[in-house]
Amino acid sequence: MSDKRSPARRPTMKDVARHAGVSQSAVSFALNGRPGVSEETRDRVRRAAEQLGWRPSAAARQLSGEGAATVGFVLARPADTLGVDSFFLQLVSGIQEVLAERHLGLLFQVVEDVDDECAVYRRWWAEHRVDGVLVVDPRTDDPRPDLLDELGLPAVVIGGAPDERHPGLSTVWADDAGAMASVVDELYALGHRRIVHIAGLPGLAHTERRIRTLRAEAGRRGLAEVESVTTNYSDAESAAVTRRVLGRSAPPTALIYDNDVMAVAGVATAAELGFSVPADVSVLAWEDSALCRMVKPWLSALSRDSVEFGRTAARELTALVDGGPARTVRVPVPRVIVRDSTGVARRG
Amino acid sequence: MSDKRSPARRPTMKDVARHAGVSQSAVSFALNGRPGVSEETRDRVRRAAEQLGWRPSAAARQLSGEGAATVGFVLARPADTLGVDSFFLQLVSGIQEVLAERHLGLLFQVVEDVDDECAVYRRWWAEHRVDGVLVVDPRTDDPRPDLLDELGLPAVVIGGAPDERHPGLSTVWADDAGAMASVVDELYALGHRRIVHIAGLPGLAHTERRIRTLRAEAGRRGLAEVESVTTNYSDAESAAVTRRVLGRSAPPTALIYDNDVMAVAGVATAAELGFSVPADVSVLAWEDSALCRMVKPWLSALSRDSVEFGRTAARELTALVDGGPARTVRVPVPRVIVRDSTGVARRG
DNA sequence: ATTAGTGACTAATACGCTTTAGGTTGGCCG
């Protein structure tokens, strides 16, 4: 029934074989670089395949044990949370770059929560759909590493901490703790003593890591008025929290936002409340993007190369799929790009 | 070699058959709702499958003629262009919603240009990897519809104009022309006579459609100082163009930006140049998102439901894949959301 | 009472590929 819109028939190996005047197995040997055919024949087969525009059927190939030539990527965020987030598109773009070289497909899925995500992994595994997966947003007390271990599905955790309990998983991580330490250094040097960290989703490993580090750094310097508040990464919650903390009798002099969107919303809110940035309050965005240069004042930001992050993760996954060992690699520490939204703390 | 990390073996149909004490074909019949097995056996088989956690191998299924249970989505934008764009993530999110119901996978790829995109379609087709594709960013003089026709690959063009030259393709489109007409109406009524449209990529069908309509509407009203300027959708080009046109001796009193990112960058640039929005110049964003409420003044915007757009497209594609007829469906005309960035034109 | 027909199931085949096990040459050694 769908034949009527299938004018072109896909050539099969048999066609190539007939065309080159050899057996089907010879074609397989020739094109996969196996021994067993003369160079001359190999060439002839290659030309025949080329001419017919033949490409191996992914399904057939997989069925005879070659793997799915596909990796999976699940994004577990409620639909309304993934609005203006530059990070993921950039990450995916980097991932693609590496996968494309190897002609690996990327199976992509957006789900509501981690449970759904686990269900997707199970299904993909059972249906042989992917050779491995990329896991983002690792959490404290995350069910996914155990599951992936159990399934024996090669996986790279992006943004997690090194995890020796799951030796089968590779990890690609950024040193959030180090970055947070340097941020506190910087703000402290500028005289800031009351700092609020508008964090991302509670339960995410890097959120917790940043919060812990901030607390530790504050403790080390004897700062009592330093705190973290978790949000859902949205501009709305950012605005709400900003309004709340700036409304205090002794408002913070510095705000650290866990992404660029929240930082922009925060600056707008501060302006509404009559706070001038950076004169009254300094703002730092934990994620750099074009957004940070689209508002006045330009936002100081922690910059990391998300595209390269993606590339690294994809490279680790392909290595893993090829049977290589699991590894833990650290990408460069995000650097603080000082622009116009941070300055010396106001006295008082 | 990869066996050592494959502790769990995936159950096959044969396992289910053995477990239920029937033949393999009986299992197939039972689970696919075919006649040929008693209700009692069907139940027994179903339970066995359930218990073993069996799921059909996607590859095997496809090899026996069932299609790939996957649709493709290619995004042809240079990596640096897909920074802060809320549209695509929302679109994809809507697409996923519909595909997930049907247990269809989404194979996603980012490429540099349309030629690469065509190559991807050819490869997917030849490798039997997808049952259909979603095409975005249709162009004037687009090679893709012809190619997809030739390959007989079911496809839905998102955002194109109805196209009777390719009866095999479905089209889901928004009425850009109508929207532009209403925008001009609105601005004209506010007294604007000099209008600049900072458009998106030249060559994109909807860009050209908007430009043509703007020109026609201007002509109809005898407005000579109305023009469109194409860009690459980036904040940088938007800023450059904004600076240029506002620097004229008789600057425009209204600016229409083809996306939210450019509009935000435009407002920032206008502010830098000492133009107050909307007192000196009105700004309208052709795309609504959280961004529009993150800058001061809040941006008036053309709003459409991108998630629903994605859902509609995905529904059309599944229908097409199921052998249904190609259709052309129009989503609701984007509505103008008036916020604070548009106002009465300044006299002079 | 024989036959046709039906319901419930099994055996066998196809899908397109990889891989293993043969098979046929020709050259070289003993």
Add this chain to the structure above:
DNA sequence: CGGCCAACCTAAAGCGTATTAGTCACTAAT
């Protein structure tokens, strides 16, 4: 000159599913 090995190639099996063609027992119809 028989035997053996390497080089080249073909036949056949297997991957997991859907499907087509039986098989068998039993009932309904002639």
